[in-house]
Amino acid sequence: MEKLKCLVPESIKRMVGESSDEDLASTSSTLLHCLLNLPQFQQMIDDLADSNNSLCGKNKKVALELKQKGNGSYLTAEYASALESYSQALRVAPMDAVDMDKNLVATLFLNRASLFHKIGFLTESLRDCKRAIQISPTYAKAWYRRGKANVDLGNFKDAVNDFNNAKSFELSLDGKRHIETELNIILERQKSTSRMAVQENENCFGHFDEPHQLKLSQVSTPDKGRGMASQCDIPQASLVHKEEPYALIILKSCRETHCHYCLNQLRADTVPCTSCTIPLYCSEHCQIQAGGEPFSNFQDKIGTKETHSHSHGENKFALCSDSNPIECFPEHKHECLGVNWPVILPSDIVLAGRILVKSTSQRCSTKSNALCELGLSHSYTQITPESKLELHIYAIVLLCCLQHSFSVELPINGVSLSQTIILISQIRVNSMAIVRMKSVDDPPDHFRKLTSVGDALTSSLEQVPVGQAIYKAASLFNHSCLPNIHAYFLSRTLFIRTTEYVSTGCPLELSYGPQGHKLNIVDINDVASLALKFNNSSLHIHPGFCLHCGSHRDLDASHKAINKAWSYIKRLQEAIISKDITGTTLLDASRALGILRSTLHAYNKSVAEAEDNLAQAFCLVRDFQSAREHCKESIKILQTLYDPDHIVIGYELVKLASIQLSLDDPAAVDSTNHLGLIFARYFGPHVDFIVPYQQFLKRVAHR
Template sequence: MEKLKCLVPESIKRMVGESSDEDLASTSSTLLHCLLNLPQFQQMIDDLADSKNSLCGKNKKVALELKQKGNESYLTAEYASALESYSQALRVAPMDAVDMDKNLVATLFLNRASLFHKIGFLTESLRDCKRAISISPTYAKAWYRRGKANVDLGNFKDAVNDFNNAKSFELSLDGKRHIETELNIILERQKSTSRMAVQENENCFGHFDEPCQLKLSQVSTPDKGRGMASQCDIPQASLVHKEEPYALIILKSCRETHCHYCLNQLRADTVPCTSCTIPLYCSEHCQIQAGGEPFSNFQDKIGTKESHSHSHGEYKFALCSDSNPIECFPEHKHECLGVNWPAILPSDIVLAGRILVKSTSQRCSTESNALCDLGLSHSYTQITPESKLELHMYAIVLLCCLQHSFGFELPINGVSLSQTIILISQIRVNSMAIVRMKSVDDPPDQFRKLTSVGDALTSSLEQVPVGQAIYKAASLFNHSCLPNIHAYFLSRTLFIRTTEYVSTGCPLELSYGPQVGQSDCEDRLRYLADKYSFRCQCRGCSQLNLSDLVLNAFCCVNHNCAGVVLESTIINGETRKLNNFPRAPEKQKFDSHLQGHKLNIVDINDVASLALKFNNSSLHIQPGFCLHCGTHRDLDASHEAINKAWSYIKRLQEAIISKDISGTTLLDASRALGILRSTLHAYNKSVAEAEDNLAQAFCLVRDFQSAREHCKESIKILQTLYDPDHIVIGYELVKLASIQLSLDDPAAVDSTNHLGLIFARYFGPHVDFIVPYQQFLKRVAHR
């Protein structure tokens, strides 16, 4: 794309860079005419959209090679390698490919099922057998293998049925006798056991439904335009909104680790797309919902004698445990042609393609003239000239790819391009990042097993973005750096829950990025302006708060003073907020409904009393002077000391990643922490980070007592920067509780109870689905 940009004449670049949303039809058609005359552009579209140039199509030869590699690894007990080979073979094998008179895909599913059975993954083995049988219903070995898995799972009734079918389809007399012998053994075992059968479920996710009966209203605010507000008083932890996505896409970084439909982490028995090699799914259910065909649809397409050699009436089996699939738009179907553009173009551009295809199908049914009218805000006029040119080019490339590969019935002209440009701009402003909870200590190995309680301890949690989606109604919730609602996801479904008591008429506001406590005011403003093209005016950015004062502050050189010393870059923003402090009574009354957080006036007076004593006309805050006692600190010398100390902390961070921590590294980092504490303010976030790094390091060398103390110190700082019951504190308490459990510290009970209350505040009754690890901590702590 960069090379193509260089070929665009400067006059057209300038015209596009100076354009407004009203000029888009003209500017986009001019650029389109220019690109269509470039051979390089035509070649790029061919590479992206012509199936002849595809790198994402099925390939029988490659599948057979991978199958052979998997077989060799299986025979040498290299099971991880065998699993990878079989799964990759399934990904590239054509659904109609035949190998040794058997459907190749069915054979691969059976081979992988045998591997799963060998390593004790019985439910995975059972599911793969079902998939093989769906494709080849008379596959005797698949019935036999499924029967063996059912026996080990205690499903004796199903096992008897499986072995009877295996016997019926087995052609050799020796094979039939062998199955008959095993069947008799199973019948005897069935009589002598009362073991409960274990049922597997193809559905990758299930959760109880929680009604959302609260009524919200759309309101208009003086600073933020339209937003959402409550029509009644809402208790803390109440579910206020639930929504399915209008369109969704997985992030490129998660394509190999998460299901491309539900976005949950992939299981070992991944399910490939039936037509291309791009997506992986956690179940056949998700594969079908995304637009793929059921495996059973390929029974009559194989054309081998096995397809019709037996009557289907003599056996019964369920092809899918999801009897009531959710009706949804097949979002991957138009991409499922083996072409390259869905794999190469940025995720937000592919998401725009899904929205265009979906809205076009709806337009045909409603006879609307608008290509895609989501009714969402955009920031086209505020973005840079370079970004405007990028949007123009991606819109042209996307429509050309859709038309070339999918037969998209839409003329590519100024009107369609202008609507596509606005759509991409809307996605960049309104799309939500779908996140999953992950333990940062979890290895990616599919075969990981906890060998002891200790292996699961000293863990920490983090939120990892896995997808991007448009939720049309949820886009009406405005931003605040001090939010009163929290968004989370179960599979594809968005849930929004209050994190504090919300009064009638109070705007309900999410955080679009860093919150108070995470970044200082200037960094938050810069992030929001760059990503969303607006200047935040929430209370966290317009009124004084303790967190922004201390987050990056130096301490006073007077050891008896708790005051803050600020740099010039921070002073500018804080001076602006001081001019608004305290605010006019009528405005303050409105904002008191907006947020439940306190201003911490007493704490602010402890660190910045001089600033509060000045009236607005005489306010002059100088860099390097304490805002409490006026003492001066040499900032240049302080920076030099901090940089030197931080070099030792960075060395420790590298050692943590490599898990090779020497005594010298630990000693140097501990001394560096002392320098940081004597130079930075006690509540500076860098001190908390250094404390946390030392806690991690001491865990790795199994000095849990030192780890516990450093973890406590880190949490103490974060509780000042955030609300004491903020979700960030919950994540940190997971670390502390796991360390305490390693020491058999009775205080682990209090830590697990506290983190449970915090997570319940943010996730309500869904907490066990979102943070299952907390249940493990509770069980061990209360043992």
């Protein structure tokens, strides 16, 4: 990007920088003509759109190397390493690759299934066996392994069916005899043992039939433009809006940890895309929804040595034949051509590509002339000249890449480029960050689960962005520093709920960040009263003098003291991440906290953060009494900055409650009750899915 910017003549840069949205057709055409004459630009497009030199193509050699590495780790009982190797091998293995007369992908699923069985992950083992069988239905070992998993789960009827299939596909007589022996044992056990039902739920989040037919109206205000307001009185914690995304993309930082379709945390038995190495999915259901093919579709193709449907870019994305292309649009499929641009371009640019393809599909089915009409606001005229140039270049690059990978004609001219520039501007203004609850105490791998309080959570919960999406209707809700509604997500679905009583006609506004601040009206009123009292020239306001008592403070010395103190807090933060807390680090941070308290306002958020860091550190060194006191002090400050029932306090109470439970402190009951009330206010009946810690802590506190 920077190299391209440098190659653009200054006259064109100036023209683009001074452009308005009405000039875009002209300015983008001029820049397009300039770039097309640059060899460097042509080379960049070739690198991004050429499937023959791909960063995300399948590779049998690499898959075999990873398989061997996984086998070695399995034999030495390094199960976490083996799991990582098998999963990475599945990601890069071509669907038609053969290894020792067996389909490589099926063998890898079976190897991972054996690993899961070994460590007691029976449901995951069952699912991987099923995938191996879908790819190779005559794979006797896969049927046998699935039968063993079903036996351990108590599913004897299914196990009998699996072993019968294994016996029929087994070629050796010794193998058939062995299976027959085990089958007879299972039949005897079946007679004396009741069947244990195994429930496989592809979607781990429940959805409640909660009424939300509340009438909202679009209003216009002088300071914020259009927005949403209630047409009736709305009680606290009421669901006012529910919406699926128009388009969505996972953030690059979460590609290895979250499902690329539903954005939930990946399970141990991850499912890769069948045609490229970019996405990972939590289930085959999500993989298919994103545009992939079911594993069962490959058995005929593998047998006849056919290639898969959209490898190497030869068979391009076909429009959905359904009567409603918006609902069934496969988000990833048009990117899945062995090309580099979905990996390299920023997430919001790839999201723009998904929206363009979807709107083009809609345009073709409805005979509309508009390339992309979302009806969203934008701020093109307010952005800097450098940002305008960036938007122009990204729009040209994106359309060039899409032209290579999208079968429907997508012209590259001034009109389409201007619409694309506006679309990217709309995304940057209107897109929503999809968040998940996260704590540093979350299991770092798939071999630990939250089963007990342990020694207490060392950090509070926080909202971490995992994806970016456009919700057309939700974009109408305005921002406020004093929000009265709260947005959260279950899988891809957006829910908006009132956090307080909302009267008829009142604007419904949310915080665009993780949470909104509460303005301390009392302090503001005190300052205002003081200013009015001395408004006849007796009030002398000078930098460094206190407004209340008039005393002088050396601001430079104060800043130096704060910066030095904060360096010790940062050192503590690093020690917390590495879980290597020394006595010296703790002592230095405690002294630094004293300096911050004596220098900053008593309710400064930095002081609360320092208290919180010390609480985390004392948890790690098992000094829970000190951790409890620092946690309480942090909460006291936050309750002043926000309010006692703000969601930020709920997140902190999760940590405090776990510390109190570790100390057998009876106050844990009050803490868990309080955080339960807060989370119910913000998440309604979905609280147990959004904050699983809450239910567990409450159960332990009340036992």
